[in-house]
Amino acid sequence: MDRKKIIIALDVSKIKEAERLVDILSPHISIFKVGMELFYSCGPKVIDIIKKYDRETFLDLKFHDIPNTVKNSAKVATRFGVFMFNVHAQGGTDMMKAALEGAEEESQRSGIDRPRILGVTVLTSIESSEGQVLSLARLAKQSSMDGVVASPQETKAIREELGGDFLIVTPGIRPEGAEKGDQKRTATPKEALDAGADYIVIGRPVTKAKDPVKVIKGIK
Numbered sequence: 001m002d003r004k005k006i007i008i009a010l011d012v013s014k015i016k017e018a019e020r021l022v023d024i025l026s027p028h029i030s031i032f033k034v035g036m037e038l039f040y041s042c043g044p045k046v047i048d049i050i051k052k053y054d055r056e057t058f059l060d061l062k063f064h065d066i067p068n069t070v071k072n073s074a075k076v077a078t079r080f081g082v083f084m085f086n087v088h089a090q091g092g093t094d095m096m097k098a099a100l101e102g103a104e105e106e107s108q109r110s111g112i113d114r115p116r117i118l119g120v121t122v123l124t125s126i127e128s129s130e131g132q133v134l135s136l137a138r139l140a141k142q143s144s145m146d147g148v149v150a151s152p153q154e155t156k157a158i159r160e161e162l163g164g165d166f167l168i169v170t171p172g173i174r175p176e177g178a179e180k181g182d183q184k185r186t187a188t189p190k191e192a193l194d195a196g197a198d199y200i201v202i203g204r205p206v207t208k209a210k211d212p213v214k215v216i217k218g219i220k
């Protein structure tokens, strides 16, 4: 499996632990996800650590606020030099367009590449209907998002309806036999990729493992 397809969620609160994971996993992984726990604990310096290993960051802060606030936050995320960040599609078209506008303006001003922006459909810890996820994915596409975060179970339908160049990122990934934790709509890495996911996000099955490298090699 292409190492560019697996994103590891660094859901830890100590910078040392994050760096340990990046250090051992970077030979196998190109993109690390920085979510609320790590970002609120350690701030943007974790993004610099990932850059030091020549790897990319998916900043998973799921912006959901008034358009002006989201636009300015998108500018900040762009200044960090992240590869990708996300907003809640439920925030609506004006909010999603504001995120794109902020990222584009800051990218033009600073010369930093514009990050890809994803719309989060429905959290994978929540039961939901395919129709609800599809309509949010449609809204994200109409609002010029680069793609969506969705569960593996809706990936096929989104791919069929919204086409090949719309990114689909799927969390809720559990290798055969792994514990589900709080995730409800899960699939194995192979199932998610076969359904058409561009990237799969894996957290606890790797980060809480005794030997994370062994788990990654097993998945590949």
Ligand code: C5P
Pocket (backbone or CB within 6 Å): 009, 011, 035, 060, 120, 121, 122, 123, 124, 125, 149, 150, 171, 172, 173, 181, 183, 201, 202, 203, 204, 205
């Ligand atoms: O540990 P686990 O593999 O469940 O981690 C999944 C990661 O993906 C977590 O960081 C979680 O915040 C994130 N995520 C999710 N569902 C979404 C969006 C993000 O599980 N819809």
